[in-house]
Amino acid sequence: DPSPFTALGTYLGIKAAVKHRLGLDSLRGLKIAVQGVGHVGYYLCKHLHNEGAELIVTDIHQASLDKVATDFGAIVVAPQEIYAQDVDVYAPCALGATLNDATLPQLKAKIVAGCANNQLAEVRHGEQLKEMGILYAPDYVINAGGIINVSFEKDYDAAKSTAKVEEIYNTLLKIFSQADAQNRTTGAVADEMAKAIIEAAKQ
Template identity: 40%
Template sequence: MDRLNVAANDNLLGLHGEPPHERILMASDAASGLQAIIAIYSTTRGPAFGGCRNWHYATQHEALNDALRLSQGMAFKNALADLPFGGGKAVIIRNTKIHDRMELFNAFGRMVESLGGAYITAEDVGTTAADMRAVQAETSYVSGIPRGGDVYGGNPSPYTAYGVFMGLRESVHCVLGASTLENVTVAVQGLGSVGWELCKRLHAAGAKLVVADIDSARTAEAQQLFGAQIVDASEIVMAKADVFAPCALGGAITGSVASDCRFRVIAGGANNQLMSLAEGDVLHRRGIFYAPDFLVNAGGIISCAREYLGSAQEQAVLAEIAEIGQRVHQLIERVQTTGMAPARAAVAWAREKMIAG
């Protein structure tokens, strides 16, 4: 692998209290400035499939932990979505001194190629379709790219938002007894690609929006287009709303949020919304329904998977994503039967599917 120094750790590291991941690959490339980690949690159902995150991490340990958690979530997500893939994730440690983005993602593409198909990548936070084009120059194990002609493919964010919308709507129906989202108040944290698309769908469905984002121009636009109420980013987790939709980075549901928030439903697009399963237990005891992120935000990976397999047209993909609503209903039935908190019930359900292969 040209100019790429690679260190691979098989069956060595994993999350605290969990078995080791199947494989962890770390790479650096002096020419491009690449520092990246690919974590493969499981290939029981097939090659590990999950996006590449480009983010600033305070330490390399923080980046590794993010990759480990995200890859586990992808394994659960792909299993619950009945996709023929295992779970993996990549993180690139963002370097503000890097000027040639294409060279950076070319190097990442070589890193992916070195795994020989054990891991398939796509967009995630901080990466774009153009970045995946640069990856594609070095490997075929990539998705989330606009394809020529009538071939299905492209940015998965709108499909992630559609899946969240379907999961949120079913959650509201089951928990609040509302047949529509008319006048249901939804607090949306983060107005990036997924959060913005979700707001568009919620507004069209008649929901009332409360929004927060670090970009004041973005919130002002949401106020103008959707009639959204703007709150400070630090206050959104305690907003007065029926539903909370975390669509920024993970960890929004801390212990204090789980104990003090006033929502009835939590359903959003961010990964790893709970700091741990313990927060999910607190929400459950308080009568707040948490729709696990790896269940409701699977629309993007469904889109990328069908693009990669070349097996669908857009309407078929949308129909498959719409089944997320049905799976939320099935999860609620499991919770009622077992008494388990939704997060734990969803993990158990995903593991059953992973064992079944």
């Protein structure tokens, strides 16, 4: 099951974003809005709760919401209300394209970091987040834990897989720092790094 690994990578990615944007090593006392608390979202909420974060969650499945509310004391809000919550981090963990023309003006979070795929409706929404002063963790970097785990399946070693997933933390810190230094979006920097890795693998 790759879900725990995806959740671990996302949790560490949130920690990296909080370290870079807020200068904090701990999530204790921070408010985090999690959109989507299914399999991966539940594991993510568990990590966040264990570190003392306050959770505000939404989902279209009531049973999933009830479980997270009971297990982690999460506050439940309606799906359309999740964007405007007064939180430190917005973590999209459900559908893609939730960062769009309608939702971005509602955001109060300083960080967007979650495990959903294709979070930006369009590339320009990454530019808009940057202009708003919101740090965006590129989706395919922060949510790579599951696919990293799958890559170890031939001769499976959970310890080696976990160690590789844990590198997401430093990879994101590198992306954030480079984006700041070059005054570029984190997405543009991540794309460039990914292309360089792919080209190097062809050699």
